Amino acid sequence: MAGAEGTAGHRPGAGPLLLGVRHHGPGSARAVRAALDAARPRVVLIEGPPEADALIPLAAEEGMRPPVALLAHAVDEPGRSAFWPLAGFSPEWVAIRWALRHDVPARFIDLPATHTLAWQREDTGTPEGKRAPQTDGAPDGEGAPGGDGAPSGEVRPGGDGAPGGDGAPGGEGAEDAPADAGVRVDPLAALAGAAGYDDPERWWEDVVEHRGVGEGDPYAPFLVLEEAMAALREVHGSGGHDRDLVREAYMRLQVRAATREFGEDVAVVCGAWHVPALRRKTAVGADRALLKGLPKVKTDMTWVPWTHRRLARAGGYGAGIDSPGWYAHLFAAPDRPVERWLTKVAGLLREEDRIVSSAHVIEAVRLAETLAAMRGRPLPGLSETTDAVRAVMCDGSDVPLALVRDRLVVGDVLGEVPESAPAVPLQRDLAGLQRRLRLRPEAAERELELDLRGGTDAGRSRLLHRLRLLGVGWGEPAASRGSTGTFRETWRLRWEPELSVRVAEAGVWGTTVLAAATAKAEADAVGAGALAEVTRLAEQCLLAGLADALPVVMRVLADRAALDADVGHLAQALPALVRSLRYGDVRGTDTAALAEVAAGLAERIFVALPPACAVLDADAAEEMRRHVNAVHTAVGLLGDTPMAGHGDLRARWHGVLGVLSGRDTIPGVVRGRAVRLLLDDGEVEQEKAARLMGLALSPGTAPADAAAWIEGFVGGGGGMLLVHDERLLALVDDWLTGVPAQAFTDVLPLLRRTFSAYEPGVRRSLGELVRRGPRPGGGPAGATAAGPPGFGADLDRERADAVLPVLRLLLGLGPDGAGAQDASGGELAGAAR
Incomplete structure (x- = not known):
């Protein structure tokens, strides 16, 4: 490579300028920018779905901030989808922004998404109209821009977005590769091995990221990569997947069309693995023959926000990179990247109350540079800086180092797309609700405490519950660390990019969140297989404020309850109904119909429970005890709700417990529990x-x-x-x-x-x-004067007096105990009252 960098500065090869890149590689991104500045092409062709050509101008808008992704989904089956992620340091993104800044046309030339998604259906073996198992729509595990999104399994260099290593759309889907995919070549591993490296990532950093763009010849890096990939493809062919050949045939046709229109001033940005195939001379008829008869589906596309975490391999992205935060830093740092990086690390650790001084930063920089010299590297890489941080700033501990990796090396950066980007009506309604309720999507996980007595918090709660019902898991309920009252809710929120797919998929139920959740609840109630499912759905309807769906759910619930004779099913269903009554009261919902069904369900349990508890084995008896506990709690709450025609439910339940406690045919664990419940209620x-x-x-x-x-x-x-x-x-x-x-x-x-x-x-x-x-x-x-140790016959006034100051503060009586009686015992009694 050193010899190649010394060549004279000229465009490599005749014809279009082919710029082979590593996807999500900051070194490739810098090299693409330098090559485009030098060549000044009349058109820029980029590996990606051509249906997105109309979306390219949005990349210049102020509201567009990477990381973002192109989302393609089947119009008739929104759950079938694919992503093409782009970070700020992606060569494709740099090429798009360069073209827009210089008023040069930019076009995508990869195989259309209409074929990609159709191929995905074939690979999953899903009949028309059926839903396939999804990993966010990855056809054969491919889909990252610049080769990603192809129906052919891209040759992945270690799955790390290497040259031509194309990853899964939506960052997913490696497991969806068809059985005939064959063994895939890892170009980075092959080249690193030839250079004597055992780590492909370290080799790539040494020869590309740490050396920058060749001075005087901006095309040298691409010439070197093209020669290396040509040698690999002579040996490995398509690298284990013949669908690459179809994609490359389509790209050659698009390059020819652009050459006829613009002449030789054409620049092509694609995965380096494809460059030898695009350079090869083939007949037009042969390329068209490969594309004949490809399956199609009707497809729609838009931009969606993406995150650095989803670019990381740890996040499941098949062509991801281990350290998107580190790569973003390398791309953005104007100079002294190591010093700037370690300063960031020090700032993060200080925020977490660790003692890190400027001296620590200086020593860490020196140690990283020493490690790089000992390891024969041109500059310290991520491994050297990580080792320096562990030794100098973390005292050898991996615990704070894990925080550095999570927050900085990977990061929670969430991109943004402008409001003018195309979106399904449901997505637009959701965006409006997020703005009105001041509930901004964030990539970092956070907890949200809601007070349901307030209008804004109640609206947030309804929105989150409606989204959960639609399968959009933006928020998950969490245990509250404060009040346990029913007027409080705690949510754990994190916006993941694939939720955009779930929103598009939920769009089949309606054009607004309310309408879609209502239709989904009604459909789920009709299709529910068990009584407990319907009761849980009724609870969800109340939590989500779906007043229009509740009558349908209640009708199905009443029908199922009337036909279900299994007391276990009835006992499982009752607690959810009673919880719904409590939530309904807090939210001001009319729950009269729900209370009527719950009371009828309780009466059926009262009649059926004693016979059902007879002659049970140990496991069944333990399960029945849990049912008894649940029904007892539910009846205790239900008894507070006045219902005409049902009498005193608590008294009737106590009668059932009395029957359970006295029958010898009932297992001991149930009899013992019945006695205990009666004792706790004061009935025994x-x-x-x-x-x-x-x-x-x-x-x-x-x-x-x-x-x-x-x-x-x-x-x-x-x-x-x-x-x-x-x-x-x-x-x-x-x-x-x-x-x-x-x-x-x-x-x-x-x-x-x-x-x-x-x-x-x-x-x-x-x-x-x-x-x-x-x-x-x-x-x-x-009970007697001879009590156990620690219990006296009379009040110990000295010990009682020691408690009084704290008790006054708790009860707000003031330091002098105003209003309390003089005697210690009387003061305590008055305070208690």
Whole structure:
């Protein structure tokens, strides 16, 4: 390559100027800019779908900021799509901007997307009208601009956007390659191996990124790459995929047409792998024969935002690059790239409260330069700067280094497209809602706290729920770290580029987000296969504010509930309905019809539950216990909703629990849970609960059934009940010490599972009580003067006085306790009231 760089400055070869590039390579981008400045062609031809020619002028608008991507989707099947991503350091983007700046026509010359998407359908084996499994529409794993988007599997240099290494449209789809794709050549690996390198990326940085454009001859880098690729193609042919030949035939026809129109002043920017094929002389008839009979689908195209993260190989992009943030820095840095990069790293670490000084930056630069000299590299690369950052700024730790890689080496840069870009009506409505609700799409993940009592936050909540129903997963609900009230919601938001495809796909349901979500909810309700699916859909309709869809969903729900006799299905469906009632109240939605269905569902459960609990095995009994818990919670919430004709649902449910607690044919885990729920609701006195436990743990009960009763009664956090009622603890202790040795090993796993769920403090207290032994008289703790350690017979006024200042602050009584009584006990009682 050094010899080639010394050649005289002239255009390589006769005919059009062929500029072979590495996709998403900043070195190739700089070289393309220099070559175009020197050649001043009359037209620039770029590897990409020709349907996008009308979109090229949008690249000059102020609102267009890379990274962006060309999106092609089938008009009749929007989910079938392909992306052609472009970053600011992509040679194709540089060529487009150069042409627009110099008022030179720019055209795409790759195989049309109408064939690409049709080939994709053939590869997935999907019949007409059926939906194929998608990885964002990648035909054979191809599609990055400059060779990407081809239906032929582009020869990928390590999958890293190398010369001619074309990647998946939408950055996806390597797994969609057809079985006959063959072994694909890695041009970078082959050239790096010939040069004695074991790392293709390191070789590329050394010979291209760190050497810049050849002085005096801007065409030298392209001449060298063309010679190298010609040698590889003599050996490997199409590199393992014959569809390259079809794409190259189409590109040759387009180059010929441009030459007839503009003469020899034609520049072609394409993957370096294709340059030898474009240079080769072939008959026009032979090229047209290769294109005859290609399948077609009706296609639409537009620009969509893209992200650096989606350009990264870690993000799933088949022709991606490991370090888009680093490449963007190399392309944009006017000078001293290493010093500027390490200064960025230092700033990031300082923002994360790490101590990084200017001295750290200076030492890191020196170490990176020393490592580059020791490794025989012309300049420090990413590996040298990373090693320097780890040693100097991160104290040898990979934890802060992972942050540097995530935020800077990859990055969360999100591109923008102008409002004038073509878009489906649904996308335009969504963009308007995002502006009105001040909910800007961002590539970085962030949490959003919503107060549903406010108009803007309520609108944001409805929008996010509607998008989730449409399959546009912009936001995911998250656990709130603040209030747990139903008027609060927490969302985790991240806008991914492929969501543009989901929006286009959802456009078949309507032209606005509201209309599309309504139509989708109605269709999902009719096609739902289980009762629980319909109830979840009803909940989604209320959360999303789809008042027009709710009647259809409720009608389907009532029909399914009337026909479903499985109590398990009914029990799974009820909690979602009751949650919907609570959410509806917060959002001001009329839920009268929903409450009526929920009450009817609860009554059917009351009747069917006792017979369904009889004679169950261990697994079925455990599942039934979960159903009982869910129904109990739901009835507790449903009982607050007045409904004519249904009486007191809580009282009826307590009656069902009483039946469950007293039948010997019902498994012990269900009987024990029923007793515990009645005790918690105050429907059973502690004395009766102790008597029922004594019966369940009597010598006549099988040890396994007795252990299951204990699991149902005190499992799931019931340890405090045993701490404060030593009668129950004594019953468990007496039963456990009396279990026969041969049965002890059988019940031990169940008991261990029961007690291991308790908090450490609860387990410690139970251990102390067991060690001390039963107290005279038994009964609840504190019932007699002879209480356990730490419990006195009378109030300890000195300890109570120590609590009063904090209690005053919590209750807002002021420092002097105004309004409270003088005595400590009376003051506490008054404060509590």
